[in-house]
Amino acid sequence: QLQYHNPSCQFVYFINPKIGPMIRMYLNDKTDITYDASNQNASQILEFVRKKLALDEFEIVQMEILSGKRSASFGIGHKMWCICERPGQIQCPSRNCSPRPHPPWNKYHK
Numbered sequence: 001q002l003q004y005h006n007p008s009c010q011f012v013y014f015i016n017p018k019i020g021p022m023i024r025m026y027l028n029d030k031t032d033i034t035y036d037a038s039n040q041n042a043s044q045i046l047e048f049v050r051k052k053l054a055l056d057e058f059e060i061v062q063m064e065i066l067s068g069k070r071s072a073s074f075g076i077g078h079k080m081w082c083i084c085e086r087p088g089q090i091q092c093p094s095r096n097c098s099p100r101p102h103p104p105w106n107k108y109h110k
Helices: 042-053 057-067
Strands: 022-026 032-036
Touching: 022 042, 032 042
Parallel strands: none
Antiparallel strands: 022 032
């Protein structure tokens, strides 16, 4: 009906289109990468993404060191003062908030 009323219009049909899983990545320089992920497992897809998009491990570690965002670092100038502040770690005696015993010179004075 539409083509009959508008002869300058053309319709194209794809017979039996097969759309498989694909990953499209858009980069900062306005380019895009399309990856066909059919018959690929998760480790193969991750390896492709690392090769195409990621920096090598040395550069990533250097950037983390320069930015100071390494989660394993603790002490002065870092997010954590001591490793005991991490979840799952045993609390240090220096950070323990339990009441301390009375000093010996107060033993006889009440």
